[in-house]
Amino acid sequence: MKREKRHEPDLALHIEDLTVAYEGKPVLWDIDVNIPPGVMAAVIGPNGAGKSTLIKTVLGLVKPTAGHICIHGYPPRQALKRVAYVPQRSAVDWDFPTTVVDVVMMGRYGHLGWFRWPGKRERRRAMDALSAVGMEAFANRQINQLSGGQQQRVFLARAMVQDADVLFLDEPMAGVDATTEKAVVALLQELRDQGKTIIVVHHDLQTVRDYFDWLVILNVRVVAQGPIPEVYTGENLRKAYGGRIALLDPDSSGETPDAVPREVVN
Amino acid sequence: MMQAFLGDPMAMILLTGALVATSGALLGTFLVLQRQSMLSDAISHSIVFGIVVVWLLTHAQSGPLQIAGAALTGVLTVFLTEMVARTRRVKRDAAIGLVFPALFAAGVLLLNLYARDIHIDSHTVLLGEIGFVWLDTMPLAGFEVPQAVVWMSVATLVNLGFVLACYKELKLASFDWQLAAALGLAPTLMFYLLLGLTSVTAVAAFDAVGAVLFIAFVIVPPATAYLLTDRLSLMLLLAVLVGVASTLCGYPLAVRLDVSIGGTMASMTGVFLLLAFLLSPRYGVLGHWRNRRVKYSG
Numbered sequence: 001m002k003r004e005k006r007h008e009p010d011l012a013l014h015i016e017d018l019t020v021a022y023e024g025k026p027v028l029w030d031i032d033v034n035i036p037p038g039v040m041a042a043v044i045g046p047n048g049a050g051k052s053t054l055i056k057t058v059l060g061l062v063k064p065t066a067g068h069i070c071i072h073g074y075p076p077r078q079a080l081k082r083v084a085y086v087p088q089r090s091a092v093d094w095d096f097p098t099t100v101v102d103v104v105m106m107g108r109y110g111h112l113g114w115f116r117w118p119g120k121r122e123r124r125r126a127m128d129a130l131s132a133v134g135m136e137a138f139a140n141r142q143i144n145q146l147s148g149g150q151q152q153r154v155f156l157a158r159a160m161v162q163d164a165d166v167l168f169l170d171e172p173m174a175g176v177d178a179t180t181e182k183a184v185v186a187l188l189q190e191l192r193d194q195g196k197t198i199i200v201v202h203h204d205l206q207t208v209r210d211y212f213d214w215l216v217i218l219n220v221r222v223v224a225q226g227p228i229p230e231v232y233t234g235e236n237l238r239k240a241y242g243g244r245i246a247l248l249d250p251d252s253s254g255e256t257p258d259a260v261p262r263e264v265v266n
Numbered sequence: 267m268m269q270a271f272l273g274d275p276m277a278m279i280l281l282t283g284a285l286v287a288t289s290g291a292l293l294g295t296f297l298v299l300q301r302q303s304m305l306s307d308a309i310s311h312s313i314v315f316g317i318v319v320v321w322l323l324t325h326a327q328s329g330p331l332q333i334a335g336a337a338l339t340g341v342l343t344v345f346l347t348e349m350v351a352r353t354r355r356v357k358r359d360a361a362i363g364l365v366f367p368a369l370f371a372a373g374v375l376l377l378n379l380y381a382r383d384i385h386i387d388s389h390t391v392l393l394g395e396i397g398f399v400w401l402d403t404m405p406l407a408g409f410e411v412p413q414a415v416v417w418m419s420v421a422t423l424v425n426l427g428f429v430l431a432c433y434k435e436l437k438l439a440s441f442d443w444q445l446a447a448a449l450g451l452a453p454t455l456m457f458y459l460l461l462g463l464t465s466v467t468a469v470a471a472f473d474a475v476g477a478v479l480f481i482a483f484v485i486v487p488p489a490t491a492y493l494l495t496d497r498l499s500l501m502l503l504l505a506v507l508v509g510v511a512s513t514l515c516g517y518p519l520a521v522r523l524d525v526s527i528g529g530t531m532a533s534m535t536g537v538f539l540l541l542a543f544l545l546s547p548r549y550g551v552l553g554h555w556r557n558r559r560v561k562y563s564g
Contacts, residue, residue, distance in 0.1 A: 097500075
């Protein structure tokens with residue numbers, strides 16, 4: 001047996017001194033993030049704060065300039081199967097000639113390994129996941145016939161069949177109907193209750209307190225992180241969003257305000 | 267009997283055409299879906315540079331060395347394009363347009379300066395001459411087999427093997443590059459393999475159909491199939507069928523009209539595309555019109 005050398009094994013996600021730059025311009029500057037297992041965490045911040053870049057760096061899609069990342073104590077390359085990713089819906093071509101159940105089966109490709117074709121087992125797993133998100137009736141539909149909310153459910157089903165410990169979702173609530181948003185949140189909370197760690201790039205400040213129990217506020221640097229009650233404060237939000245935030249509740253000098261960032265309102 | 271078949275000009279012309287169509291459509295399907303069709307244009311032009319350089323160094327006009335050299339040129343084209351695009355001073359489509367004419371021009375210049383005796387001239391570079399493929403033979407297993415048939419068969423088998431072995435990897439890389447990367451299924455490697463094989467196939471097909479007509483066989487049949495089906499596997503199959511049907515229809519038409527055989531075969535791919543565009547049940551103009559009527563009449 002090879003002796004395992006794990007760094008910070010008790011954290012679902014551990015990021016230390018991470019800097020990411022495009023063309024010499026820092027998008028993330030010297031950030032440290034620690035997220036314990038079994039929480040549902042939101043990553044919020046203004047446009048250009050580096051939220052998507054953070055997730056893409058963790059997944060190895062973007063190369064960091066400096067710093068290191070551990071998932072359950074393993075470097076990302078050794079943790080490929082522990083991590084699932086739900087990209088923004090616009091990241092793929094929905095006119096691609098394929099069916100709903102095919103897209104969900106893609107979540108099993110990593111476990112299948114190179115050259116092996118997906119078979120009955122993968123199809124069964126995909127159908128189970130489609131039932132869980134209420135989409136089994138759409139299994140054989142062409143994907144360009146789906147609404148935005150249905151696309152999001154399919155993506156979620158695909159992430160579920162990956163059997164990952166940590167799920168990253170990039171703005172899963174963007175542009176979906178209210179019913180889908182509720183269904184997605186309920187499913188994610190169920191996964192969290194099973195012990196999985198859910199990390200969501202989120203854009204709607206008004207729902208942060210209702211949906212999540214952990215929060216990372218980002219604006220190139222980490223503004224604040226921790227359990228929602230400690231971190232979701234007017235002071236922290238103002239620090240991150242600056243003048244672009246309109247606090248609906250300006251009298252209460254900061255504790256848990258209803259905040260609407262202006263860029264979302266526009 | 268076998269030798270009679272291999273010595274029959276018409277059979278060899280049709281076989282060569284069908285092999286070019288098959289090998290082209292197998293790769294073209296993924297290029298079209300990845301929105302990289304025009305890279306096949308760039309590759310099929312810049313390999314002229316590779317062909318001339320290999321000829322100058324080794325005097326090999328065909329065979330493995332020629333194919334390897336030109337394939338490297340194809341991959342070099344893509345690599346240079348990505349490099350120019352990555353500077354972000356030039357957009358990616360413009361980068362393609364900067365790189366391949368430079369290599370193509372260099373190839374033509376070298377051809378004019380040092381290689382006047384080589385079998386290719388500016389006419390065959392563009393159109394090839396599929397009508398003469400049966401003349402240029404090589405011995406194989408006791409038979410005299412046209413070189414074009416031998417090398418196109420190899421290219422077709424390699425492409426088929428690649429698509430069958432890496433079907434799911436190619437599919438995922440085409441549909442969701444980020445997930446492919448996150449799962450460790452190397453979409454960038456798949457991309458370069460795909461383009462490397464496109465170069466190899468372009469070289470093998472070069473004598474038969476030339477640089478420009480090759481593009482027609484890579485892009486048009488998959489674009490036609492895309493209009494006809496919602497399944498990737500069916501799209502591959504239909505693309506191959508459309509390509510092969512184009513060669514089979516194109517030959518008699520060319521003989522009848524006394525025009526370029528390769529050109530007529532390529533034109534037929536365009537005819538099939540037009541038919542699919544008009545008549546496809548779901549995505550065609552007619553289907554669209556009918557669906558709307560059904561929708562609004564009820």
